[in-house]
Amino acid sequence: MSLSFRAAVLAAALICSPVFAADMPSHVGRYESTPEDIAAINKVVQDFQAALKSKDIKLLSSLMLNSNILWASPADPKGIAKVRETIDVNFDGMSPMGYPGFAEFIQTEKQVVEERFYNVRITQDRHVAFVLFDFDFRIGDKVINHGLEAWQMLKGAEGKWKIVSVYWSSKGKPN
Secondary structure (H helix, E strand, O other): OOHHHHHHHHHHHHHHHHHHHOOOOOOOOOOOOOHHHHHHHHHHHHHHHHHHHHOOHHHHHHOEOOOOOEEEOOOOHHHHHHHHHHOOOOOOOOOOOHHHHHHHHHHHOOOOEEEEEEEEEEEEEOOEEEEEEEEEEEEOOEEEEEEEEEEEEEEOOOOOEEEEEEEEOOOOOOO
């Protein structure tokens, strides 16, 4: 290694080290969470899955804060470029369908729709929670998509947990 390369690495380490070496304050990572809230959040997760399988759109809707929540699987850069080249020069990778389009799809799909969740992780801090999991999405007996999904949740004034955003990666059919 050249001397200038070593000097650059040392300089970078010295500049960045305060960021990485700083002691965390005692309040970092201390979340206020209760077993009752975690159970209620898990119930929302279970109800979501049940609503899809049974095509119970009213139950599904009751789990959302409102119909205008963020509901998106952003396209990857190649997909965005392709749409911009062929259809819409302003495409940003987000579908305008949102939750209402998803609910309509669930209601009108002839086959059973199921989303299976794996490695569900819940982080709750008072009235805010995050649910993160791996998923596969099935129509009939075929997996048509899989990836990582994240929900943001809010405990409203009436004390019920509601989904305020759903954001997921789309990898298509597994290999």
